[in-house]
Amino acid sequence: MADIKKGDHKFYIGDEEDPKAEITYIDVDADTLNVDHTYVSEDLRGEGIAGKLVEKMVNFARDEGKKIDPTCEYTKKKMEKTPEYHDVLAG
Incomplete structure (x- = not known):
């Protein structure tokens, strides 16, 4: 899988x-x-990349001591369906 890099207010491949x-x-x-x-x-679709990007975002939020309030539908659904992410899900 391609390397996920940190950019200006984003993670990307x-x-x-x-x-x-x-x-x-x-x-x-x-x-x-x-x-x-x-x-x-x-x-790149079908390789689980979107899920890996959400995981990277969740870990970043944890490292920064922040919560995530997603308006992106994919991210919102992924975080709501993944109990391990609920600690950083705002509201």
Whole structure:
């Protein structure tokens, strides 16, 4: 699997300016991150990349001592269905 890299308010695979996959977030406040977008290119779909990006985001939030309030539908569903992620799920 391709390496997931940290960019400016995102984690991505490929080139930061034209990623093959990415998850993006914005700072809501000092304690909360809003994951607003997840994208995986067609050539990487079916490999579990979106789930790995959410996992990376969850671990980042834990390391930063923050919660995630997702507006991205995929991320929201993935976090709600994964009990191990509930510790960082806001609200």
